[in-house]
Amino acid sequence: MSDINTQHYDENQIQVLEGLEAVRKRPGMYIGSTSIRGLHHLVYEIVDNSIDEALAGACDEITVTLHKDGSCSVQDNGRGIPTAIHHKMGIPTPEVIFTVLHAGGKFGGEGYAISGGLHGVGASVVNALSEWLYYEDCYNGEKFTGSFERGKVKDPFKKVEKTDAHGLYVRFMPDKTVFDETEFDYTTLLNRLREQAFLNAGIKIIFNDERYDEKVSNTLHYEGGIVSFVEHLNAIKHCEVINQNVIYIKGKRDEYTTAEVAIQYNDTYNETIMTFANNIHTVEGGMHEIGFKSALSKVLNDYAKKLNLLKGEEKLTGDDVREGICAVVSVKLKEAQFEGQTKTKLGNSDIRSFVDSLVTQKLNEFLEENPAVCRSILEKSLAASRAREAARRARDLTRRKGALEGSGLPGKLWDCQEKRIDVTELYLVEGNSAGGSAKDARKSRFQAILPLRGKVLNVEKSRLDKVYANPSLIPIIQALGCGIGSDFDITKLRYGKVIIMADADVDGAHIQILLLTFFYRYMPKLIDEGHIYLAQPPLYKVSKGKQTYYAFSDEERDNYIELLGGKGIEAERYKGLGEMDPAQLWETTMNPETRTLLRVSIEDAMQCDEIFSLLMGEKVEPRRDFIQKNAVFVTNLDI
Numbered sequence: 252m253s254d255i256n257t258q259h260y261d262e263n264q265i266q267v268l269e270g271l272e273a274v275r276k277r278p279g280m281y282i283g284s285t286s287i288r289g290l291h292h293l294v295y296e297i298v299d300n301s302i303d304e305a306l307a308g309a310c311d312e313i314t315v316t317l318h319k320d321g322s323c324s325v326q327d328n329g330r331g332i333p334t335a336i337h338h339k340m341g342i343p344t345p346e347v348i349f350t351v352l353h354a355g356g357k358f359g360g361e362g363y364a365i366s367g368g369l370h371g372v373g374a375s376v377v378n379a380l381s382e383w384l385y386y387e388d389c390y391n392g393e394k395f396t397g398s399f400e401r402g403k404v405k406d407p408f409k410k411v412e413k414t415d416a417h418g419l420y421v422r423f424m425p426d427k428t429v430f431d432e433t434e435f436d437y438t439t440l441l442n443r444l445r446e447q448a449f450l451n452a453g454i455k456i457i458f459n460d461e462r463y464d465e466k467v468s469n470t471l472h473y474e475g476g477i478v479s480f481v482e483h484l485n486a487i488k489h490c491e492v493i494n495q496n497v498i499y500i501k502g503k504r505d506e507y508t509t510a511e512v513a514i515q516y517n518d519t520y521n522e523t524i525m526t527f528a529n530n531i532h533t534v535e536g537g538m539h540e541i542g543f544k545s546a547l548s549k550v551l552n553d554y555a556k557k558l559n560l561l562k563g564e565e566k567l568t569g570d571d572v573r574e575g576i577c578a579v580v581s582v583k584l585k586e587a588q589f590e591g592q593t594k595t596k597l598g599n600s601d602i603r604s605f606v607d608s609l610v611t612q613k614l615n616e617f618l619e620e621n622p623a624v625c626r627s628i629l630e631k632s633l634a635a636s637r638a639r640e641a642a643r644r645a646r647d648l649t650r651r652k653g654a655l656e657g658s659g660l661p662g663k664l665w666d667c668q669e670k671r672i673d674v675t676e677l678y679l680v681e682g683n684s685a686g687g688s689a690k691d692a693r694k695s696r697f698q699a700i701l702p703l704r705g706k707v708l709n710v711e712k713s714r715l716d717k718v719y720a721n722p723s724l725i726p727i728i729q730a731l732g733c734g735i736g737s738d739f740d741i742t743k744l745r746y747g748k749v750i751i752m753a754d755a756d757v758d759g760a761h762i763q764i765l766l767l768t769f770f771y772r773y774m775p776k777l778i779d780e781g782h783i784y785l786a787q788p789p790l791y792k793v794s795k796g797k798q799t800y801y802a803f804s805d806e807e808r809d810n811y812i813e814l815l816g817g818k819g820i821e822a823e824r825y826k827g828l829g830e831m832d833p834a835q836l837w838e839t840t841m842n843p844e845t846r847t848l849l850r851v852s853i854e855d856a857m858q859c860d861e862i863f864s865l866l867m868g869e870k871v872e873p874r875r876d877f878i879q880k881n882a883v884f885v886t887n888l889d890i
């Protein structure tokens with residue numbers, strides 16, 4: 252080893268320091284933002300380097316640990332970083348990896364090459380944005396260490412001992428002066444690491460959280476790769492699968508270009524297609540997705556024709572063949588071009604024809620060999636096609652009758668006099684008797700009442716044609732006046748607040764959830780823009796003589812009982828809204844001066860999808876927990 256501490260503090264190194272200074276000045280340019288997303292990005296950058304080493308076939312285990320002091324470490328069992336003095340920079344290669352920005356790399360604006368050729372990209376960015384970073388490099392039978400502070404060398408690279416171990420260990424402390432928040436979120440990181448474990452079959456990722464007394468550890472290891480991914484996606488949604496075995500397609504165009512596809516249909520009406528390019532989630536899709544979709548439509552239409560399932564000019568649309576599909580498409584290529592608003596759209600046009608012809612050929616072969624699977628998928632697509640046709644007819648019919656437009660208001664609606672939506676409120680009330688109380692209780696100037704008839708349709712388990720024919724949903728659509736789905740027009744909304752008023756029991760909670768599901772699927776903008784509310788009727792009335800209190804929890808009830816003291820206290824539990832007289836209902840639940848309303852909000856549409864599946868799925872326990880906590884939809888307290 253030459254004496255590296257004193258040599259070559261020259262032009263190169265000044266450039267290095269300037270480079271890292273640029274990262275610290277404008278961190279958003281390099282990691283997207285300095286929010287919690289940017290913070291998590293640091294972990295991904297380091298883990299990605301280990302995954303590159305795994306893709307090179309040199310590593311199969313990665314351990315990620317969140318430490319008590321707030322730092323994060325990543326260890327792999329790869330080859331470690333070569334330790335020679337870098338010919339151009341004149342310093343040891345590990346120091347190059349942690350201090351030199353890789354021009355033309357991820358952040359050069361050019362997209363970046365296939366994994367495997369990019370070792371160390373991003374490590375310097377993490378280093379620049381860390382209070383400190385420490386590494387142990389076990390390479391070629393020897394262990395080396397070094398550390399940095401805010402990107403600058405603190406303990407220079409040095410050899411410490413001989414070792415049988417190999418691989419790189421990096422531990423870093425995110426800089427609190429850079430990030431808005433420096434507490435890692437375990438679940439967010441877990442999901443991303445799991446995704447990487449799915450996309451790279453066979454890699455074992457161990458994820459530890461040692462920050463709290465109760466230590467947590469997850470091992471993510473899927474020999475099945477994206478097949479396991481699809482099984483996982485279908486499992487968390489609790490849906491019965493249509494084709495028992497996941498269809499798996501894999502192909503190689505040349506040394507650098509591969510594609511993998513996994514498909515399994517389920518019994519829902521949703522479409523879940525996740526696409527990746529070089530292990531990056533292409534949220535905006537791109538050429539691989541287009542190739543996949545066009546092959547799927549073509550193959551299934553050809554089969555339907557061949558089996559005489561389509562009449563004349565009839566065709567299955569893309570939506571028909573994708574109803575209930577769960578698929579993962581993963582391509583690896585050289586010089587991937589990322590486009591779009593968030594740089595998550597694959598632009599390489601040759602990938603389109605590659606994926607298209609691969610899927611066309613392999614899916615054809617598969618369906619040929621599995622006629623029963625072929626039938627069940629085609630039957631599902633045909634059912635989707637018929638339902639879409641029925642929905643179109645139902646919509647045309649209701650439109651012609653003017654039933655869905657504002658002009659035709661539902662018979663059961665007690666409307667208000669005001670028209671300005673900054674004051675108007677619509678109460679959706681469960682049951683006729685409660686509806687009557689609410690009608691008497693309301694201020695008819697600005698409060699409208701719509702009693703709900705019959706059971707609200709579970710839209711998660713039915714298609715659009717059923718919605719257009721549902722006696723409990725039609726009046727809601729009519730009263731709101733703004734249409735649903737692709738006809739939705741928020742400027743036609745007739746009430747600023749849409750308030751769901753249901754009993755404070757399990758049935759009431761169920762109705763709440765059914766209505767929320769309906770709004771989420773068909774009028775998501777109403778939730779986004781904060782128009783949907785939950786009324787909060789009291790659970791108890793506690794009275795003694797002329798004094799009366801309303802309690803919204805058991806604890807509150809007990810407090811009032813204590814407050815009133817002595818004998819002669821009545822603490823009645825309201826069983827339903829209908830039990831309250833209009834004056835009580837007004838005072839506790841409807842008077843804007845005294846009521847509590849919970850505004851329904853959706854933090855994250857992705858998460859929401861999962862929550863709705865959870866809520867509407869078969870499993871009762873998690874649903875009950877959720878309803879009791881009421882945590883995610885309901886955030887703002889509006890009194």
Ligand code: 28F
Nearest residue numbers: 297300301304325329330331332370371419421
């Ligand atoms: C905890 C994060 O970053 N692991 C890494 C390697 C392996 C090689 C490498 C890395 C050599 C010349 C750049 C070894 N042997 N984990 C990691 N494992 N970098 S980073 O090489 C870096 C290149 O310039 C490696 C042979 N080839 C590559």
